[in-house]
Amino acid sequence: MSASVKESVEMKKVYKGSRPIMATFIMIGGMIGLLFAIGLSISFGAADIELATVWSSVFHFQPELTSHQIIQEIRLPRVLGAALVGACFAVAGSIMQGMTRNPLADSGLLGLNAGAAFMLAICFAFFPGLPYMYIILFSFLGAAVGAGLVYGVGSVAKGGLTPMRLVLAGAAVSALLAALSEGIAIHFRIGQDLAFWYAGGVSGTKWEHLQIMTPWIVVAIAGAIVLSKSITLLSLGDEVAIGLGQRTGVIKFFGALIVLVLAGAAVSVVGAVGFVGLIVPHLTRFLVGNDYRWIVPCSAILGSLLVVLADFAARMVNPPYETPIGALIALLGVPFFLYLARKGGKEL
């Protein structure tokens, strides 16, 4: 009896610590910011296009105008791709951090991205010309392989799965998978095709990709929102969650499935971009508190915003060349990671 009292006290603390007004503000403000960033990103580029033209090309498309064609065929899918990918990585990261209570969880750090990228290399080498519909499935599988390897190694270790050990295992598994992919790339002479995925860039996104990946992503994010309450409970610890009548095994299974779909889908478009799933959930948690019902949607929006802005910056830093977006985000992410690793201190 006293145990359940203690648990409900902890729950209350979570709800008290959450800031729904702030979260609503972030969602609305973030949406507006995102739309603005998307408009900005579409209008600037090799050929600058006025915002008014952007508007008319989306809502009154005239195929005979070059500027409308540029927007419709190149810039719009690219920026939408960036937004989707950002949401994917951020939500995947927030679920991983919540479920495993590991502040250093991120699909890039824990080997999921490298696994998906490795599968892409295999696809290009052995099934050239495979439709994107199947490529994305391989990408899911790859993410699962990466995660399986990292958690497998982490869990056979004496002393269990500490976050630091998982990150080190993730680094080694990523090094291994990257080396294997590079070997495949050299042997099958597909380095050029793959470089795009490694460097991480949304520049090649096409409507066809968006059509196929969007349903997966929408379902997965919706699933994440449905699970978010249970994830909040899990983030308090397994015992608490079980005490409050949660079936932790089922939740973890579906949570893992969602993470694999999100990470796999994102990597299949943008390549192995890390750190989005690390930075955004921490930032969101700092802003809205520990309730995942708010963290998940806010992370999605802020993640989109981050990647859209990073993609915009990637084109602006060194025109006419594009700076790989993954490198730009890593430059942000590494100091953040170091800060977390330092702050985490003993409980890591």
Next chain:
Amino acid sequence: MSENKYVSVYQQKRHRKNVFIIITIVVLILLMLMISMNTGFIRLTPGELFRTLFGMGTEKQQLILFEFRLPRIVISILVGMALAVSGAILQGVSRNALADPGILGINAGAGLAVMLFISFFPSTTATPVFFLPFLAFVGAGVTAVLIYVLSYKRDEGISPIRLLLTGVAIAAGISAAMIVLTLRLSPENYQFVAVWMAGSIWGSNWKFVIALLPWILILLPIAFAKSRVLNTLNLGEMPATGLGLAIERERLILLAVAVGLAGASVSVSGGIGFIGLIAPHLARQLVGAKHQYLIPTAALVGSLLLITADTIGRWIIEPSEVPAGIVVAVIGAPYFLYLLAKSKA
């Protein structure tokens, strides 16, 4: 030396066994050398090989052996030694079984320095080759200091695992910076940097050998001379101080040696990771933890590993080549995972 009087029969046996092991590795290296010289687009039989070595081969054979294969093999021997000893020192000094100049980000720092130089002073003249090891040493040194400072905490000092984590993160950040930098390079420089970053010994020629050799000749003997210090440091800080060791100074010298060895080898061969991790471990299994044996054995094992990796890389998917760094990573990463799983938190 009164010590010698008390050397037990057991220790003598042990000494003999270790010497035997070392000789065996040398023989294996020689064997691998012959295989390696024979591997490639144009094959040289052992007979032809010896004739060419003693100046009796055809002109074409001379060219292949002396201008292409031999420098490459010499480089892999030297680099393998340097990385292995660097790893052995780092593991000894930090008392951390997972330390390795690649994993700790020291190689990445050396790489960044070299890359900065190439991007600002495009390599048109012949001089930079000698200059590169110095640059790499500076880059590696700055990175090592940075990692040390970032993983230091006043109340707990340096925890081995935080040191590694910081190194992994710094390496990630540096490689991101390097990717951004590569875009500013001209295509021909880019090609050079890309091949070099993947950790290959492709472009080796005698100039690289000469650039690397002095570093090895100076630093390896220092490392060997310090093996007693390493033994004492391994006991832990308190006993080492008790035995009259100026810990901080010795540690600094040893770290400088490790950084110098790693930097010099990165400057000629690019980012080859994991050799510094595997070689000392294998050596420890073979000859035990005494650094008098450990350091030379690790050096030889490192050479053997790198020549083997380079040969496999040339042979496995002929006619294209896999950089030795990739081969080493495919072998080394699982080994790292194995050690990680075995280690206690």
